[in-house]
Amino acid sequence: MPLWRQLQAAASVLQAIREGTSATPVLAAVETSLRPGVQALVFHALRHLGRAEVLRSLLANRTPPPKADALLCLALALAWRPEDAPYEAFTLVNQAVEAANRGPAKAQASFLNACLRRFLRERDDLVTISERDPVAVWNHPRWWIQRLKKEQPDNWQAVLAANNRHAPMTLRVNQRHATVAQFLQTLAAAGLGAKPVAASGVQLDAPHPVQAIPGFDAGAFSVQDAAAQLAAPLLLSELDTSQPLRLLDACAAPGGKTAHLLEMAYGQVTALDIDAERCQRIHQTLQRLGLSAEVVAADAGNPDTWWNGQLFDGILLDAPCTASGIVRRHPDVRWLRRESDIAQLAAIQAKLLNRLWPLLRPGGRMVYCTCSVFQAEGREQIETFLTRHTDAVFKPSPGHLMPQNGVDGGSFPHNPLGDNDGFFYALLEKRAL
Numbered sequence: 001m002p003l004w005r006q007l008q009a010a011a012s013v014l015q016a017i018r019e020g021t022s023a024t025p026v027l028a029a030v031e032t033s034l035r036p037g038v039q040a041l042v043f044h045a046l047r048h049l050g051r052a053e054v055l056r057s058l059l060a061n062r063t064p065p066p067k068a069d070a071l072l073c074l075a076l077a078l079a080w081r082p083e084d085a086p087y088e089a090f091t092l093v094n095q096a097v098e099a100a101n102r103g104p105a106k107a108q109a110s111f112l113n114a115c116l117r118r119f120l121r122e123r124d125d126l127v128t129i130s131e132r133d134p135v136a137v138w139n140h141p142r143w144w145i146q147r148l149k150k151e152q153p154d155n156w157q158a159v160l161a162a163n164n165r166h167a168p169m170t171l172r173v174n175q176r177h178a179t180v181a182q183f184l185q186t187l188a189a190a191g192l193g194a195k196p197v198a199a200s201g202v203q204l205d206a207p208h209p210v211q212a213i214p215g216f217d218a219g220a221f222s223v224q225d226a227a228a229q230l231a232a233p234l235l236l237s238e239l240d241t242s243q244p245l246r247l248l249d250a251c252a253a254p255g256g257k258t259a260h261l262l263e264m265a266y267g268q269v270t271a272l273d274i275d276a277e278r279c280q281r282i283h284q285t286l287q288r289l290g291l292s293a294e295v296v297a298a299d300a301g302n303p304d305t306w307w308n309g310q311l312f313d314g315i316l317l318d319a320p321c322t323a324s325g326i327v328r329r330h331p332d333v334r335w336l337r338r339e340s341d342i343a344q345l346a347a348i349q350a351k352l353l354n355r356l357w358p359l360l361r362p363g364g365r366m367v368y369c370t371c372s373v374f375q376a377e378g379r380e381q382i383e384t385f386l387t388r389h390t391d392a393v394f395k396p397s398p399g400h401l402m403p404q405n406g407v408d409g410g411s412f413p414h415n416p417l418g419d420n421d422g423f424f425y426a427l428l429e430k431r432a433l
Contacts, residue, residue, distance in 0.1 A: 035105025253278030255285035378424030
């Protein structure tokens with residue numbers, strides 16, 4: 001497949017992301033034969049887009065039209081650092097110009113050629129100048145960098161650096177099928193290296209096609225980050241799992257945490273999601289694992305439309321958030337988000353907390369979690385909730401987990417997480433007044 005065709009398609013994906021569309025549906029629409037190569041190029045470019053945009057500003061007096069700019073920034077992101085460029089710089093430049101000549105950016109092909117040839121001639125000097133801009137150094141929006149510096153003064157650099165690396169492939173072992181030790185032996189017999197992480201997870205030494213891993217079709221495991229694997233054990237940690245429990249997984253799609261609850265406890269689990277299409281993914285997840293739950297398409301924030309009046313023993317609220325903790329897996333997130341999104345999402349999170357809390361029995365437990373590193377979606381959210389609900393008791397919890405940093409000790413007992421995404425966890429107990 002000619003490289004110029006992949007660059008052309010990758011530039012279209014990048015343009016769509018800049019216009020506010022998530023990478024997932026745009027990549028799904030790419031021609032099947034092109035998709036793997038295009039995704040690799042796009043993800044690489046997204047991890048270096050800040051650098052590319054700063055370099056483009058040094059090469060051009062004004063921003064070119066969107067299609068041409070996407071192709072130019074794509075080429076710069078791929079070529080700026082020779083040691084990890086997917087192709088030789090001269091090849092990338094030649095093929096980017098070819099992509100312009102053969103596509104909608106044809107009118108700007110000469111301009112692109114001039115910019116990229118100049119970049120090749122002056123690369124070292126241009127890169128040195130770009131180092132003065134934190135957006136180029138850290139490849140995150142300026143507001144994101146500034147917010148992290150304020151909220152995480154001791155490790156903001158480590159968080160940003162982690163976001164620019166690839167996430168590992170981590171599996172959660174279905175311990176109704178096998179122990180972690182037994183599953184590691186199964187992997188080893190198949191020639192797959194792995195190590196244990198969290199309480200019931202394994203991290204592969206290298207990514208592998210999920211359906212080619214032994215036991216996938218039989219429901220022996222699920223793909224789930226080590227930090228995400230804390231949700232179910234945390235909720236069930238002080239509940240009597242020997243008795244049937246009534247559990248709610250609010251905002252449950254695609255069903256990974258629902259399945260984990262069912263693997264660990266017996267009883268009735270209600271899996272709720274506002275999107276009926278995403279509810280189908282919950283069904284598919286549970287079917288593969290041989291599990292069953294009551295799956296309901298409804299708004300968790302409006303219990304009157306779905307709740308039958310019976311109180312729950314435990315509620316898991318994995319609330320909608322900025323997804324700022326999973327940038328390693330979804331590098332488009334940082335370029336899609338706006339700082340104003342944080343307050344808007346925090347308001348939704350507060351509504352869900354307030355509406356679901358009355359559905360919990362006295363003595364019951366709620367886990368509030370988000371895959372976010374921002375305090376407004378984590379610590380600050382829970383502090384506000386506790387001031388307004390005198391029947392809520394904050395229990396030992398992981399709190400904010402930073403990407404790859406694991407849990408920082410404290411009073412919460414845990415196994416090492418290894419290489420994990422960013423998350424926030426709070427465990428709340430309801431006491432009788």
